[in-house]
Amino acid sequence: MSTLDIATAPLDLPAVRSQVDVVLSAFLEGKARAAAADGHPAVVTEFLGTFLFSGGKRLRPLLCVIGWHAAGGHGTPAPTLRVAASLELFHAFALVHDDLMDDSATRRGRPTVHRAFAERHRAGRSAAAADRLGSNAALLIGDVALVWSDELLHTAGLRAGRLADVLRVVDAMRTEVMYGQCLDLLATGRPTASTAHALAIVRCKTAKYTVERPLHIGAAMAGAGPAFRARLSEYALPLGDAFQLRDDLLGVYGDPAVTGKPRLDDLRDGKHTTLVALALERADRAQRRALHALLGNPDLDERGADRIRAVFAETGAHATVERLIQSRCEQAEEALDRESFPPAALGALRQLARGAAARTA
Template sequence: MTSSDSSPVAFVRAAVDAELARFVAERRAQLLEIGGELAPVVDALEAMLAGGKRLRPAFCYWGWRGAGGADTPDIHAAAASLEFLQACALVHDDVIDNSDTRRGMPATHKRMEELHARSGWSGAADGFGRGAAILIGDLCLAWSEDMYQASGLGLEALRAGRRPFDAMRTEVMAGQYLDMLEQVREDGGVEAALRVMHYKAAKYTVERPLHLGAALAGRYDDLGPVYSAYGLPLGLAFQLRDDILGVFGDPGQTGKPAGDDLREGKRTLLVAETLDRAAPADAAEFRRHLGDPALTPERVEWMRALVEDCGALAACERRIDDLVGQATAALNTDLIDDTARAPLADLIVAATARKH
């Protein structure tokens, strides 16, 4: 990295953004040949792509560099393909959770619902919005595959990358289903929350992108275990920070209303720890309000206070510190190229010390 690069994510982001812009422009032209009515679809897709942190491409890129790969446009394009998978997951996640906003903007299904209402079309606007968002998410999934295959990397490298690339897509869908299941069963504890985090976040956000970078560079077999030892604890710590921000984060930073995860009833590790640690009467009251979309600011504050007072917040912060320690220790190996060692250490901070 040069001195003007503020972080290993910023170093990758400009190149990833350029690859995404080029790819979407080509696909926009293709869709508009089918019909001008598809312009709002691409607009919505671009809006979802615009605000991402680019963590997954960053882990893929530095996984590649850690395996001795050179800085080439091909790896930037392959890494950028992961942003389409992320966009698919977020669009569908917002439909599942019935979230109104994403990154301070209307969620994709709300955006398409508003298009229906403005246009004066027949039928239910909300149903149209959900259906359109599902299709936009599906389109993102298809384009992820297309961009990966068209990255410019050799066929041998692309074949080697298929194992983690395909596993990543399967695991995130499985993790999403497990997450949905926990919301309706309502009887899972800490271990159930950790299993969801393992598949929906840890493997998907950190471990598999690193694996992909190593595989594309021809070093999956020797670096895969090293990247797992680093990536799995870091991915869990990343999701734990996300869960804490979902309850305590500043709306101006997170782009979501205060306590939004409480209104959505997300069965996070923070919630599981609260229900385990709080007095029975308080836990029952907390459970009764969890998932109420009409939660008042006063009730949100009461729930936040209980999370802190029962020790759940402190327990999660301690767990983050422990997981960060594990990820840091995993970098102490000669198998990782020196070019990537400092950036991978910096990514630990970027993933766990963030405000949004």
């Protein structure tokens, strides 16, 4: 293939996804062999492997590779793939800790790490001791995923100056997502009518972390500077907002058989989402009373959830969030219309923008 062919051929996203998985699986196999040789427990690589390969869209690695192409990179060289894979390992860290904080029962249709670990180690332990062991193991397994995402990055094979550029963006991303989690945590259990605050959490926790920074990291590998990265943000931030807003809806209306996640948890936790903020803002007295009584109630059942969903419908909050998703996706596509990224990257970016609006999992 000539350079011209490579630049104009559409990016084969399923192929990139497989290549990322090959990197992840080879890395974990190496870690499992090292653990066996050093007398370290095998459970860590086993649980991480099960978690990583039981699902996941690999959205961040894909965006990283797309960012690389957008900034003029060609093909999928090994260092690009390793950096992309490191983002998935970082995401595994974030999800394992997130599930622990929320005490979620399932993820990707399977028991979460802390629950599965507790189950495995029940024999000969009290229920409380097994649960505590499960939580502590998930804490450590998450920590390991973070430490290893670093190692994948450090050993990606980037030349030295390039590595420093990439690390700068990675470090910024990590700080942002941590603060996003903190904002989310502090707001959980006490949702308010502030749509602005809900959208600020979305921006910090998801839009930058899920879409903008992976694109930036890929672009940084191809040598792009801040001005080019700002162009990517025009697309990335509205799309990232849409992504989280869809996630908020799936957390309330999604089919657990498709999402792999329970759909009462967000309501039981009293998450301060845009959906909730809009409903509280527009609720009459009776509706507000219902929301305050039911949101954040750990014993909420499907009947109570249906009452909440009725308020989301009556106030138009649900419909407004759908419209917000639509308009954010359009905004992302319009940003692309103004751009002249290489066709391979442009096609992939459009595909993701359309997928984000309609996804069910």
